[in-house]
Amino acid sequence: MKPAAARMRLPAELPSVRVLCEFATEPLNRRVPSDRALAVHLALEEILVNIVRYAYARSDAGYIEVTRSVEGDALNVVVSDAGEPFNPLERQAPDLDAPLEARPVGGLGILLARGIASAASYTRDGECNTIRLSFDAGRTSAEGE
């Protein structure tokens, strides 16, 4: 039987990010240690902030849609938007060995999201960017792998 999914769509703006993250991680509440639920929240914040900042940069502000479903120990989250085609998962990680003065301040978010999720993929479906993330709810540390 296919697991029940729940969906929420909000404008692609910063105040929506926390609401969407809380919606997506709601099934984890009281089921996993709070640090693990917060880590999943963090991974989603990184993906959503990226969409708010870049997806609609050259067009009218649009939406972000989050669909969540639980399958055994896994929380699956699908994030989609109708912005410009962009795969954030392909973004190169910053140089993590650079000294402070040369350390770039950007690029760490996607690194964190990839580290926390057990699987992450991107597809361009018609006019939409779709990012599929899977989280192993049973883990106790932040890192997914």
Next chain:
Amino acid sequence: MTIETIRATNATVVRVSGRMDAENASSFEDVCSEAIRAGTPQLIADLADLEYVSSMGLRSILSVAKAAQSKGGALTLCGLKGLPKQVFEMTRLMPLFPVFDSREAALQSMA
């Protein structure tokens, strides 16, 4: 997130509690910039009650550290634990900062 600033003899302690995220991270930068402008480039971020920090928070913390360093000071971290500590480890930021277990230890190092 709540931010409390405490003036010590050799440093300004900035105590951050709660969640530092995309919506509020810039206020940490504002408070620290103010302290640096006021002439105290030695900052201690007391993160013992920080529950959550996302990359926008890391961005602010890095910016403050760079600003403090350019004025001859530093941003020292103390009290890191739980998820925020894991986030610093995953992004390999820890070696960039003087790090202490407690505020007392951080202050002692500057005495």
